[in-house]
Amino acid sequence: MSITLYIDNHVVSLYEQEQKVLYKLTGDNFDRHRNEYNRIMKKQIVTGRNDMVLNKYVAVTIFCETPIEALTRFRKIDEEILDNFKKIGTKGRVLSTTERLALLHDKFRKGREGDFKIDYDFIKFQGISSKDYISPTFMRFEKSHFMIEDEYYRCLYLNNLPSNLSDNFLKEIVDCSFPLTVTLNIQPIAQDKALRMVRKQHTGMEANKIEAQKKASRSGYSAEVISHRLKQSLKEAETLLEDLTTNDQKMFFVTITFIISGSTLDGLNERTDILTSKIRKFACQAQSFDNLQEKGFQITLPGGMTPGKRLFIDRALTSESTAVFIPFSSVELFEPGGFYYGLNQISHNLILCDRTAMKTPSGFILGSSGSGKSFATKREILNVLLNNNKTSVLIIDPENEYGGFAREFGGSVINISTDSNSYINPMEMSADYGLDEEDDEDVSMERKKTKAVQKKSDYIMSIIECMLSVNGTSVITPQQKTIVDRCVRKCYKKYLDNNFDRQYLPTLENLQFYLDEEKTSEDGRLIAEGAEYYTKGSMNIFSHYSNVDYDNRMVVFNVRDMGSQLKQIALLIVLDFIWNRMIMNFDAGVRTYCYVDEIHVLFQNEYSARFLQQLYKRGRKYGLVITGITQNMEDLLRSEMARGMIGNSDFIMMLNQAPEDLKILAPMLKISESQEVFVSKAEAGSGLLFAEKVIVPFWYN
Secondary structure, three states: OEEEEEEEEEEOOHHHHHHHHOOOOOOOOOHHHHHHHHHHHHHHHHHOOOOEEEEEEEEEEOOOOOHHHHHHHHHHHHHHHHHHHHHOOOOOOOOOHHHHHHHHHHHHOOOOOOOOOOOHHHHHHHOOOOHHHHOOOOEEEOOOOEEEOOEEEEEEEEEOOOOOOOOOHHHHHHOOOOOEEEEEEEEEEOHHHHHHHHHHHHHHHHHHHHHHHHHHHHOOOOOOOOOHHHHHHHHHHHHHHHHHHHOOOOEEEEEEEEEEEEOOHHHHHHHHHHHHHHHHOOOOEEEEOOOOHHHHHHHHOOOOOOOOOOOOOOEEEEHHHHHOOOOOOOOOOEOOOOEEEEEEOOOOOEEEEOHHHOOOOOEEEEOOOOOOHHHHHHHHHHHHHHHOOOEEEEEEEOOOOOHHHHHHOOOEEEEOOOOOOOOOOOOOOOOOOOOOOOOOOOOOHHHHHHHHHHHHHHHHHHHHHHHHOEOOEOOOOHHHHHHHHHHHHHHOHHHHHOOOOHHHOOOHHHHHHHHHOOOOOHHHHHHHHHHHHHHOOOOOOOOOOOOOOOOOOEEEEEOOOOOHHHHHHHHHHHHHHHHHHHHHHHHOOOEEEEEEEOHHHHHHOHHHHHHHHHHHHHHHHHOEEEEEEEOOHHHHHOOHHHHHHHHOOOEEEEOOEOHHHHHHHHHHHOOOHHHHOOOEOOOOOEEEEEEOOEEEEEEOO
């Protein structure tokens, strides 16, 4: 088996870039915003280096007797390679036949990148080959360059490798402003053969050493006087032998080749000088395939190599030395169809991320005051609204920061306070209210009723406990919990008997009626009188039927004006409303995005923290994408529950962090020292973006 790593830094047409980034106009009221967004994105495309795209490919070549045997072995090899990619924090996939042909098409046909189309049925009917779709009109090979149509090309190979190379060698080489193709052909050497080669080399050097010592003695010099070059070579051979015998190192034949191009011969020579100058900085040398340009072109194309076939320019390297050239040290995040999150601080390429494709799309936006959290949140919400109309946005807003933004885009702002005319009924309960990820789609109606009333009873219990709490501590007894549970079930009897018919939906005032019936006992009296203040008394704002606009795509819950006495109850009721809305949206084929600003406040109360945890844990089944935003990391990190939610989230946008917070977050999220600099004393709008196992430094303006 042989492995070929193919790194292609190539030009992407402006049209192809815009197709992946810009929004199409749909004729709705948001088109003026789409036009403005597209204008900004066109500027960002030009600002960054997005006309150059770096793709990395792995080609595996094996020898088999039959195609069936090859397919069987390739399936296993594919699984192993993709699994190893995951272990090093990167993604990979197997290319289709069309994608492989498109790759060759774009190499042969400059200026027509992205135009490849093929009809396999037409090929069979016409009796032609796929080569007719990718081949250029002509190719001409000269001594030190060749031409494909009107473009000039040159093949080079890496020569004179030093004994030490840094792991950013290849990264710096491929970081060019012009098209460059790098191919690493790697062929493993059987361990016994490798040992024979090294021992033979070592024996030859020992013989040279003895001969040099004899010569020095005859000349009257000390026998230890031998050339420095021979000493160094002998030392390297001894180290290599030790690596193979005791350090579990393997040996490989490695060939590194390059293809560069230019529209003119002078332009090609200029780019050649730039590339060779970069390589010389690492004490290496790049040489042209003089009189062998066609051979070099064949070697460098992505197609693999015949196993066991050596090239005249290969080098024998150990596993450790070969790993220096593995091209996965830099990370890009560009997922077509994803939302824009800024520019990569290192490459200046656009960052597009699709949270809905993640295993756990829930996440956090974390940053100190003034770091850019609100802007980052509103920009993502804008992407949600402009992308398509099959989305809904719900925002918990403790500081009234999103009201103006929501109104600009036609959203509803629900001001929750004692003098508000906007009401949310905490007794709302849909048919799927109690279902979780373990339930299948064919759950019976009776099962739905049972699970719904169980979950709702637990939720109402939390509200009653908040109503009766003293200094934030619950004083409700098990006997009183039984009374509340009994009253909740009575309250929902007609509603459930009529299969969730909304005309029978109860309110807290109905619940109070059944609580009053329990006054015959001391426990019942305490519960009924303690709850009455919130159900029929001065704080009865949650004892009404909901009048919130369920049809509005964006709803902001402004709880700024709630007093401390009602805030925790209000947050519980809002979270339950979000749960019901999420289920309704899911049944209608609508994805729900939820944003919880100042999320640390919800972790100050056990009940709201527990409910929030359920949204993070179970919401993904119903298409929920939830995001917590906070600047008070100290308060958030006090909660073990919050720490667990951060650690299990696949999406985190981390802006500037205080040093003491970063000490806790760095080991939790496996942030390296080199990555810490992007979130320590960082400018507003810059930081680290965590997308599953990918960590990308970003900035936006």
